[in-house]
Amino acid sequence: MSIDAFNSKVMTTYGRYPVTMSSGSGCTLTDTSGKVYLDFVAGIATCALGHADPTLAAAVTKQMQTMHHTSNLYYSAGQGNLAAWLVANSPADKVFFANSGAEANEAAFKLARKHASLRGVTDPVIITAGSSFHGRTLAAVTATAQPKYHQGFSYGGKMVPGFSHCVYNDVSSLRSVFKKHSSTPLRHKLLGRKRRVAAVLLESLQGEGGIRPGDKDFFEEARRLCDEHGALLICDEVQVGMGRSGKLWGFENLGVVPDAFTTAKALGGGVPIGAMCARGEAAEALGPGEHATTYGGNPLACAAGLAVAGEFSRRDILGNVVERGEQLKSGLQAIVDANPAVLSEVRGWGLLVGVEIKDSVPATAAQVVSKAMDKGLLLVPAGVKVVRFVPPLVVSEEEVGKALDMFRESVEELAKEMEK
Ligand SMILES: Cc1ncc(COP(=O)(O)O)c(C=O)c1O
Missing domain, CATH: 3.90.1150.10 (Aspartate Aminotransferase, domain 1)
Structure with a gap:
């Protein structure tokens, strides 16, 4: 053609x-x-x-010839095994599988909102950083704090509510955005509402935004502020994760442990798969029926993920x-x-x-x-x-x-x- x-x-x-x-x-x-x-x-x-790659090709071919998709109505060993590998090789306790980076981030936004809602927060705010990139779904593009990606997609001049942006690697900017959203304005109070920072979501190294590694000080302060305010620190590891930084996860370069992180891209070695991994209370925040996707973690994608993971151990x-x-x-x-x-x-x-x-x-x-x-x-x-x-x-x-x-x-x- x-x-x-x-x-x-x-x-x-x-x-x-x-x-x-x-x-x-x-x-x-x-x-x-x-x-x-x-x-x-x-x-x-x-x-x-x-x-x-012969190992990836053989794993996907074998899975295709056996059973490539069943939906999440049933259990499948591959999904459990890939989750077990992610849990064994990260701070996470549990995994939700999606199909792409943007979808993994969507799951993280919902996790942050649900976690906050369990604490009585009605107006949860997710802080992301300028020059970030988190994907192209409406919420992910809102989290992506680059106005060029917003043009033509707003409603009343606004994107999806509940996102606020700080300057990447700027501790004082992060502190002031946190402060701004850590209390409930009077007009919200009168309506019986409660506003809080639900999460800070950051790339440990900004990829699309120009290959900018995170500063240790900035991430340590993000961790401290999240702990102080009961918010989740979430790392977007979609580009930097799965080994690309020389460590399995980019946040390992910064000495912080996030409450949740997202991965995609290298996870399936080119076969579409994404994952949102969480630990502690965050890992339990989403219950049955609260998040789902038809393809997420299907046997074919997980066979690819397991082949990639296996190669990390073998080579x-x-x-x-x-x-x-x-x-x-x-x-x-x-x-x-x-x-x-x-x-x-x-x-x-x-x-x-x-x-x-x-x-x-x-x-x-x-x-x-x-x-x-x-x-x-x-x-x-x-x-x-x-x-x-x-x-x-x-x-x-x-x-x-x-x-x-x-x-x-x-x-x-x-x-x-x-x-x-
Ligand atoms: C850091 C980061 N997050 C999210 C995404 C979106 O991933 P996807 O294109 O798989 O939706 C990307 C894509 O480049 C990315 O670099």
Whole structure:
């Protein structure tokens, strides 16, 4: 099918690059013209084991041939086993399975509201941070504190009620937003209502917002304020979680233990699945009939999740993320140092790394991504000025070396164009 025919039938909600991918193997993708790309996008931080991983393929094939979907009317071993793995490998006590990151976050919003409602709160407020990204459902996009994602979707100029935003990594901003919502205004009181902060929901590293790692001080203060006010600290681990930071969960880099966290992307290695994991009282807040989804945690998705989880135990994936992450970061730092007129900074954890293009440079990250793509390297912007590197977690030393060479050439090409 031609790209024009595709666009005439599929809603144009995505700005796509003009290529059609037809197959993948390990850390490479091949398009319909036969061009092979080194894939440092991995389905946007999703294909943890790369493409056509034999273990993942075998697990999904076997499950497909046995029983791929039954609904949550019945028990299924795979769902229980994947929940058990998540519980054994995180602070969580219980898991709710969804189908995507946004849906996992929706479950977290409902958990926060229900937990607050059990404490007599009628007007629960969820605090999220500026420049965050939490997904595209109406509540997730409201939590996403970036006005560009809200345009065209408000009602009476407002998005979903009950969300408030602070500045990421700014302790005083968090304190003042907390203070603002930690008491009940008189007009609410007169109506017999009670307003409180129900939760603070944060990415431990902001991905889409420009690869910004969280500050320890900020997360420690969030934890302290949540404890003081009986609110839940929830981490959105959809992009940074499942090993991408070099630790299994991003919050482990910050020394805080959240009450709940969400995961998706790498959890299924590219097979759609999401999960909202909670501990303590929070794990018990949602009861029968209070949240559900037809596909959530179905046998096929959980077989994929268990295959990915199994590979974390069988292969030293976290060790590879740390080593390859250091190689990537130091290689990118050398490129930044050699091109001070074009690039300003390298940031990130493990294999979630971003390079910022100087504000003074009249080029966007998308333009640099296109140059790299011409050379056979797939990258993805994180905001207007940051080029993001999120390869499969099993990427090799040689592949990181090749990616650095292609990125260097792209940056040098841009630098030459700027001299003209
Ligand atoms: C931190 C974070 N949360 C939530 C989402 C939404 O996930 P999904 O696209 O699977 O709904 C994303 C997607 O990029 C993300 O990066």
